[in-house]
Amino acid sequence: MSTGKVWLVGAGPGDVGLFTLKGMETLQNAEVVVYDSLVGHGVLSKIPDTARCIYVGKRASNHTMPQEQINQILVEEAKKGYRVVRLKGGDPFLFGRGGEELELLAQEKIPYEVVPGVTSPIAVPAYNGIPVTHRDFTSSLHIITGHKRQGQAYDINFKALVHTEGTLVFLMGVTALGDICGSLVKAGMDKDMPAAVLQKGTTAGQKRIVATVSTLEEEVKRRGIETPAIIVVGKVCALAEEFAWYEKLPLAGWKVLVTRPRDLISTMVSKLRLLGAEVLELPAIRTEPLEQQEALYDALSQLERYQWIAFTSPTGVKVFFEEMKKSGTDIRKLGGVKIAAIGNGTKKALLERGLYADLVPEVFDGASLGKALREACREGEHVLVPRAKIGNKEILDELSKKPGLKISDIATYDTFYETQEIIDQREEFEAGTIDCAVFTSASTVRGFVEATPGLDYTKVRAACIGKQTKAAADAYGMETYMAEKATIDSVLELVIKLKKKNKF
Known part of the structure; x- marks a missing residue:
């Protein structure tokens, strides 16, 4: 087997929207993904099922795997011939030990590429209204690792920094916040210099504490902070309140799970993200066309006998037209057939294929579609x-309530529950x-339940699209x-209302 290749990919600071296009493309082609604890959930959910x-994962004082072992894994997997993506939080070369990983790869003559990532020292302040440089305040930026070995003094030249x-x-300096601030004051920094601790920037867990270099430690003790977090010191921190923008978005600070099938997920997810939510895309179901489509092919060969086709989902539209193409059926055969669609999503799927729905019920569910179609049909x-x-x-x-109405109910695709680890x-x-x-849909509720055995479902706040979906969620005791x-x-309007309600 020929030698594989390693890509060092920066996953950015958390928000999947800050993951680069090249990073996404590289990840989609990965056969093996080696990832750590600082990679955001949004990026992790983009790892292909086949990888x-x-x-x-490594966090302060909780190292899952020594760096030397990580380096060795990259070499071993590449030598097996795999396309290996080393997915790292932030940027691989900014305190990400990417250089150390490359040393062994270079030594072993394994091909590699580096895909830079958006880095937290710039992105996280930006999401908190802090420009790291500003003509009126400062013209330089200095990024320092705040991490130090236990029991040892810093080997940082604080005077030079001041x-x-x-x-x-x-x-990585939050645990030593007092030492850092104290050392800066001792080195001659004005004790009233603005300073901030920024928690989990660019994610729903984002939190900002702004004070001065002499009061920041006390303020953090009072208000609490979680890692990962960064410390920013400088006059630009005073701009945070004036320039803050993220928390003004309607869904800022909310993490929303979307369970739709992967091929239908994009519109909802992009709209949620534009509203400020951190979105976790974990499809609870997937749909696949049936292998045996004889019944559908028989119907397609005799389309002239039908007066109506009723589509109950966008997936139903997609599969129908894919199979129509496979069977060699000319789309002009639909010329004399009227089309009914269950709702706007299905109507849109038809429009994408150049077809206008003749009938869409006022309420988008199966019963309403059946009733409207029954009234529109003749005996x-x-x-x-x-x-x-x-x-x-x-x-x-x-439909069965209409005397003499003939119905060809044909299964064209199946639904499977999705799991991921x-x-x-x-x-x-x-x-x-x-x-x-x-x-x-009710099936996304059931798929979610299959994927979360043992969960206390009363802890799930569920935003449901319709009655059947809500009934399925109610059956498990969710807050629906x-x-x-x-x-x-x-x-989306419902999710915004729920967030507003949650404030009080």
Whole structure:
């Protein structure tokens, strides 16, 4: 087997939107992913299902794996011929020990590339309204590791740092905050110099404490801080309140779980992120076309016998037209057929294929579609319903009330529950770090339950798209809320309302 290759990829500070395009492209092609504890959940959820994952997480005083062993893993996996991505929080070369990892790769003549990442000393202050340089205050930025060996003094020239009159950013120094601030004052810094500790920047856990270099430690003890966090010292910290923007977004500070199938997830996720939410994309279900499509092919060969086709999901539309193409059926055969769609998502999927729905019910659910279609159909007409194998029977129950109506109910795709091991959803809910889960179908609720055995579901705040979805979530004892309409925008409005309600 030929030698593989290693990519050192910076995952950025947490917000998946700050993960670079090149980083994403490289990750999508990975066969092995070696990742650490500072990689954001949003980026972790982008690891392809086909990749083998190796966790080598390190946090202060809690080293999962020695650096030498990590270096060795990269060499061994590459020598087996794999495309290996070493996924590191922030940037690989900024206190990320990327240089050490490259040394062994170079020595072993293993090909490698480096994909830089957006780094926290610049991004995290930016998300807190702190420009690290500003013409009126400072023209230099200095990034320092705040980490020191236990029982030893700092080998940092604090006097030289004070003399720069620049912005100082200390990484990994929160446990030694008092030492850092005290050393700066002792080295001649004005005790009233603005200073800040910034917690979990660019994520839902973001928190800012601004004080002065002499009062910051006391303020942090009073208000509490969690890691990872960075320390920023300099006049620019005084701008934080005036320039703050992140917390003004409607969903800032909220972490939202989205459970839709991966191919339907993008619109909702991008809208949630624009509203400021940290989004965890963990599809609870996946859909796959059935291998045996004889019933559908038979229907496609005789499309002229149908007066209506009723689509109950965007996936149903996608599969129908994919199979239509495979069977060699000309789209013009649909010319005499009217089309019904269950809701806006399905209507949009049809529009993308150049087709306008003749009928969309006011309420977007199976029963309403069945009722509206039953009223629109004449006796003796023939309706084709291509849908999920485990689809709800409400549409059929309603259609069957019309005497003489002929119905071809054809399963075209199946639904499977998804599981993944990288992110422990149960642990996240039990720790209270996920504020809301969004469910867009009863099957996503059931898939989520399958993926979280043993979870106390009363801890799940569920934003549901409709009655059937809410009923499924209610059955597990979740704290459920239902959108006014069965649309993505209505679900987003519901999530915003829940956050506002949660404030009081």
